[in-house]
Amino acid sequence: MDRFVSQFILRLDAKGRVSVPAPFRAVLVQDKSEGIFCCPAVGRPAIEAGGSALLTEIEQLIASYPPFSEERETIATALYGTSETLKMDGEGRVTLSDPMKDHAGIMDAVAFIGLGHKFQIWAPDRLGAQLSEATGAVRRLRKRLGAQGAAGQPHGAREK
């Protein structure tokens, strides 16, 4: 298990703490991540979170812009400036900051959803809407790829 998969709904307790799903913790420890790196998701009411893999991805995104360029400064500020590193307590719980909860619209429960090398944190009801929209997009994608008929896979699958 070296990827973040599946989704989990967890509740916040009275002190605003929430348990990180055990499978996710397992991925993080083998990633050698002390804490959880996270930042607001651009264009979505969600929080990007993950270990060093996510950090590397962000670094590469920033590095793709020329040094000292306007865009690079803007991107770097938006991502690094709003990011935080949460640390887990002995029971594997973290406390989300108010700006984060505000960005995602999180009240008393959160949904963790795995995205492979990273994961996102949503307000459960908003994630539901996003998910149905996303599955619809995948269905359209499959149709466009010509994978319709009996149980084919999305890419290829031509009889010869």
Added chain:
Amino acid sequence: MDRFVSQFILRLDAKGRVSVPAPFRAVLVQDKSEGIFCCPAVGRPAIEAGGSALLTEIEQLIASYPPFSEERETIATALYGTSETLKMDGEGRVTLSDPMKDHAGIMDAVAFIGLGHKFQIWAPDRLGAQLSEATGAVRRLRKRLGAQGAAGQPHGAREK
């Protein structure tokens, strides 16, 4: 034996567990899969399941989109987010999650159907309708091809 073939009807016990067919388990162990990776089939009341081959397939699809792109986020959310890795107990049984059972309409029994490098899990009654439809599709396909070859899996066999 390195492919999933044939179909099996198994019952769920009181705790919601179901035995994975022994022939399928044999394929999974030589695939070095810890658990069974599975996700809802798009557009069908069924569950896609398999080992690392299925995971690789999804991974490649997602990797074909640039990081942080809108499409990639959407696809990853729909595929990774709705998937899970079931792990088998000592007797080769797994427990399907409620969302999965709900998606496939599974109540007290399931049908495993082999699809080569992966397999699907259906509610037995719904699979019957799907199968007759599929055989009809194959018949039409053969007619078009001149009624020779291509009588096997709908998505073509992979040479190894």
Added chain:
DNA sequence: TGGGATACTATGGGCGTCAATGGAACCATG
């Protein structure tokens, strides 16, 4: 070729462990 023994699969149930959650004690800080 037939009968018995054997191996294995599917299924049922009990028990222990771990994760999620709540709450209390303890330290730092103003």
Added chain:
DNA sequence: CATGGTTCCATTGACGCCCATAGTATCCCA
């Protein structure tokens, strides 16, 4: 002294793990 944050402990409920049973197919040997 008050307050907020952090660490530690306790409960409960689910899940994983183990053993038991039955039915079936296979194999071996007479």
